[in-house]
Amino acid sequence: MPYGVIAPIDQQETALAAGADYLESTIVGVLVDAEDDGRWRPVHAAPAHRVPSFAILVPGTLRVSDPSVPIREVSSYLEVALDAIAAVAEPGAKIVFGSGAARTIGPEIPVAEGSARFAEVLVIARDAAWARDLEIVLEPLNAGESDLIHSVQEAAGFLDAHDIQGVRIVADLYHVQLEGESFDVLERLAGRIGHVHVADSGRIPPGQGDWPLSDFLAALRRGGYREGVTIECSWKDLAAELPAALAAVREADPGAA
Template sequence: MTEFGVIVGTDGVDAAWSAGADYVEPTIVGNLVVPSQDGGWMRSPHYDGAPSPSFAILFPGELQLADPSFPTERIDAYLESAMAIVGSAAQPGAKIVFGSGRARTLPDGVDEAQGRALLARVLTRARDVAARHDLRVLLEPLHRGETNMINSITEAVAFLDEFSIADVQVVADLFHIMTEAEPLDVVRDEGARIGHAHIADSGRIPPGQGDWPLAAFLTALREGGYTGPVSVECHFADFEPELTAALAHLRALDAAA
């Protein structure tokens, strides 16, 4: 049976366990990793919890990853600090989702090829720094409302191949798939490249409250060979009861698949 977790900040962890989540996927920026007084980064003194198997939101928006005028040493320094901090809160082999749409957006006036090369450098660097802490970085396609670079699973796979970036898999996120009108067949066809999954219902409401093809998405993941966990990532009006219902709905769909 599939494990279902939820993306959440520290303030929601206890409620997530009470709702029956199999795991929590903490956010990194502003939750686990926060600015330090010396201008660097530190582990939040408010962060608490058992070691997690996956984490979301890697980069703060002020780090402009595809901007040639932005100092690469600031990006590298952040990665060194952040990966060490995440490693201190992670299970062995934990996954880090590289979404971070604002940080990776190509600025106006920057050559696209140059921006893509810079982003490839950052992704490669993130992969290598993460590996030193027994962590794995995954690339998440984001819809065009969040970024202008890498908006679909197809584009993510092509990007990794273009720059020969090995040992990085792709996140299948139903919200971005549906928003970009990418066919679910891609999830099955690129199953060998999928390393993690996020799920939400229509408009990013909790699973079971909308009309998106949740069962078809779970089936496509399974038919493609993905047998890992699936994280709920959505907007809650009343977190614990809505998560309880969402998890029950997803488990029923999973059992019937």
């Protein structure tokens, strides 16, 4: 079972040397960056190993749930970002669509209109990713980060309500804990989960806090989730702290083999 960590792509060798099976690269400001005129450009990267997953897809300045933002502006950004990702990605690599600030609807836009626009953008991202042999996975975010889709159950309902096929869901222990989502729900919906993020209490490295990491992973494994686990947390020193964090995740995971 692979275990990885989210970090900028230039930290790949550090992560692998510390015992990670892979690095999940961030995107905004790492693989794409803004020009002085506001246009986005790819940033050349040449990692030693191709990357199986990516996070932080959309910059907070691009309001993808706002119908007043031209859809071509969103599509143009996604084309640039996905080309940059494809240049360094493994075939079938996952791209986490969290991006809370970007997808927040806000009080000035009717919820139904903002939700419909985000659904449209999600389909555009899905199709553009598929064209590059990549996969978009939708991440629920706690209410402190976004006003749209806070739980795995809400993500499943959103996808069903908008008849969006072929998009799996991210189960992130940090957001699950802050939203108080039941692990029973995660077990029931595990067949729709395509990616997992973990951290310990307050987003510190696993093993340094008291969150129920083992119970979380056990529920997902009982439900049939058989894929990897990525650590997403705050680090004081990635190289120094990562070995113990990976050991804590492997020890907590009943699917480890």
